[in-house]
Amino acid sequence: VLKTPEEIEKMRVACRLAAEVLDHIAPFVKPGVTTGELDRLCHDYMVNVQDTIPAPLNYAPPGYTPYPKSICTSINHQVCHGIPGDKPLKKGDSLNIDITVIKDGFHGDTSRMFLVGGDAAASIAARRLSQITYECMWLGIAEVRPGSRLGDIGAVIQKHAEGNGYSVVREFCGHGIGRKFHEEPQVLHYGKAGTGPELLPGMIFTIEPMVNAGKAAISELPDGWTIVTKDRSLSAQWEHTVVVTETGVEVLTLSDKCPPPPAIVATR
Ligand SMILES: CCc1ccsc1-c1ccc(O)c(O)c1
Ligand SMILES: [Mn+2]
Ligand SMILES: [Mn+2]
Numbered sequence: 001v002l003k004t005p006e007e008i009e010k011m012r013v014a015c016r017l018a019a020e021v022l023d024h025i026a027p028f029v030k031p032g033v034t035t036g037e038l039d040r041l042c043h044d045y046m047v048n049v050q051d052t053i054p055a056p057l058n059y060a061p062p063g064y065t066p067y068p069k070s071i072c073t074s075i076n077h078q079v080c081h082g083i084p085g086d087k088p089l090k091k092g093d094s095l096n097i098d099i100t101v102i103k104d105g106f107h108g109d110t111s112r113m114f115l116v117g118g119d120a121a122a123s124i125a126a127r128r129l130s131q132i133t134y135e136c137m138w139l140g141i142a143e144v145r146p147g148s149r150l151g152d153i154g155a156v157i158q159k160h161a162e163g164n165g166y167s168v169v170r171e172f173c174g175h176g177i178g179r180k181f182h183e184e185p186q187v188l189h190y191g192k193a194g195t196g197p198e199l200l201p202g203m204i205f206t207i208e209p210m211v212n213a214g215k216a217a218i219s220e221l222p223d224g225w226t227i228v229t230k231d232r233s234l235s236a237q238w239e240h241t242v243v244v245t246e247t248g249v250e251v252l253t254l255s256d257k258c259p260p261p262p263a264i265v266a267t268r
């Protein structure tokens with residue numbers, strides 16, 4: 001469903017706030033800190049500083065038990081929906097922190113990868129997977145303009161991931177977003193160019209590719225939430241919320257700490 005200019009302005013605010021939570025938490029992501037502590041720090045910042053509501057807290061899609069925490073923290077072979085807990089992060093861990101805030105009734109949804117202990121501490125494999133996945137997200141974003149099709153986004157993401165020997169998770173996708181956390185359309189991270197619904201100005205959705213170093217197959221942990229790769233290979237995910245503009249795309253969850261890769265900016 002298309003957003004009015006007033007709704008787009010409210011989404012700009014919610015999305016900027018979501019990006020600011022990731023900017024805020026970044027310095028705390030260090031060996032020894034637990035994801036539970038990161039959750040507490042993010043929760044307090046959202047509720048006490050931003051006056052936003054953490055959308056994941058008590059979120060329960062049909063068939064799920066309510067999610068118990070305010071952020072998602074997915075480590076290494078965890079694909080998504082990892083629940084913050086008491087295990088300390090260690091040097092070399094690759095961590096996705098996924099933030100969704102609600103401000104003035106609108107949702108802002110974004111996630112980033114963090115290599116614990118700094119880039120040098122991570123394995124080359126973890127660093128490369130995170131970088132390629134980052135490029136997948138930005139290649140998808142670069143396809144967004146009026147007249148494009150959702151299949152154009154999926155196709156470039158799939159091509160770049162598989163072209164680098166990785167696989168794309170199929171069971172979870174990007175999504176429309178606004179007054180609801182998840183709206184139409186589903187934004188698949190694979191597909192065929194020129195197919196699927198056409199993009200129109202005022203559409204707002206996330207692009208959030210999950211890319212596995214090994215095979216695409218996933219399984220769910222007994223906690224009822226955490227998704228892991230079946231083959232225990234590493235997985236990475238990056239997420240932005242974008243709006244289709246009259247001339248192209250606006251990334252609503254942009255932060256100057258995570259700019260588009262140079263090559264992709266050049267092609268835009
Ligand atoms: C905790 C949030 C949640 C629960 C079931 S799916 C889900 C989720 C997590 C991150 C997301 O970016 C998203 O779109 C949905
Ligand atoms: Mn998210
Ligand atoms: Mn999302």
Ligand SMILES: [Mn+2]
Nearest residue numbers: 074076078235
């Ligand atoms: Mn991961």
